[in-house]
Amino acid sequence: MPTIHIESLDETATLAQTLAQLLTPYSVICLEGTLGAGKTTFTQSLAAGLGIRRAVKSPSYTLVREYEEGRLPLYHIDLYRLEEAAVEDLYLEDYYESPGVTVIEWGSNAPEELPKEHLLIEIKTFAEQPTVREFIFQAKGNKYERLIQQLIDEYLKHKKGE
Ligand SMILES: Nc1ncnc2c1ncn2[C@@H]1O[C@H](COP(=O)(O)OP(=O)(O)O)[C@@H](O)[C@H]1O
Ligand SMILES: [Mg+2]
Numbered sequence: 001m002p003t004i005h006i007e008s009l010d011e012t013a014t015l016a017q018t019l020a021q022l023l024t025p026y027s028v029i030c031l032e033g034t035l036g037a038g039k040t041t042f043t044q045s046l047a048a049g050l051g052i053r054r055a056v057k058s059p060s061y062t063l064v065r066e067y068e069e070g071r072l073p074l075y076h077i078d079l080y081r082l083e084e085a086a087v088e089d090l091y092l093e094d095y096y097e098s099p100g101v102t103v104i105e106w107g108s109n110a111p112e113e114l115p116k117e118h119l120l121i122e123i124k125t126f127a128e129q130p131t132v133r134e135f136i137f138q139a140k141g142n143k144y145e146r147l148i149q150q151l152i153d154e155y156l157k158h159k160k161g162e
Contacts, residue, residue: 004155006133011159012038013045015135018155020049022147025072025099028048028115030107030140033123034154038133039105040078042123046103047074053123059105075098087113117141119148 006012029046031039040058047056050070050078054149059065059078067074075095079087087110095102096115109115124134137152139145 002137002152004135004137004152006135007045008131009041012042012133012160013048015040015091015151015155016045017049018158019151020046020051021070022026022073022104022150022154023050023101025101026096027072027100027147028096028104028118028121030104030114031123032108032120034125037123039123042121043103043105045123046101047076050101051075064095073098075100077102077104079104079106079113082106084110117143119144 004015005013006015009017021135029040033039043054047067050067050072052067052070052074054067054069056067056074056076057065059076060080063081064077070130073096077092077095078092092113093103093115104118105115117148120129120140122136122138124136126134137148139148
């Protein structure tokens, strides 16, 4: 599976901002990884890349936060505490059907609520190397195959300083 090796917080920010430039309306991104992997951190840089200046906070308690001021609206969803709220009350399809970008943390808590097509990003951590990450990309549905290739190409260009 396409994987990007990350050494630092700065590289995570570059990767997220590169993705932000490539995103189109109706995009859905699911972020998987353990607590502290960097899902919210990645989303914060993605938001910055979309031109959102407001501080992006973890939606752990509210479950959803909306940011309308960027190049595309951002809907940031965190299903970590899903057991305290009924998922059907969140009307997630309304976000998927809006011409913005939906980012979902802990989507695995409600797999049947995820859209068939989405970009799945798994973030792996390494106990001995606290700032190292592996970002593993999986296209669910054809729509995201090309995006993954573009993202990897653009990210590697950035790294080479082009
Ligand atoms: N390369 C990196 N990418 C993302 N986060 C990193 C990285 N290196 C260190 N961190 C730290 O790991 C933590 C990730 O936390 P957070 O983004 O809240 O995780 P999650 O949302 O996955 O639970 C933050 O404190 C962040 O500063
Ligand atoms: Mg989080």
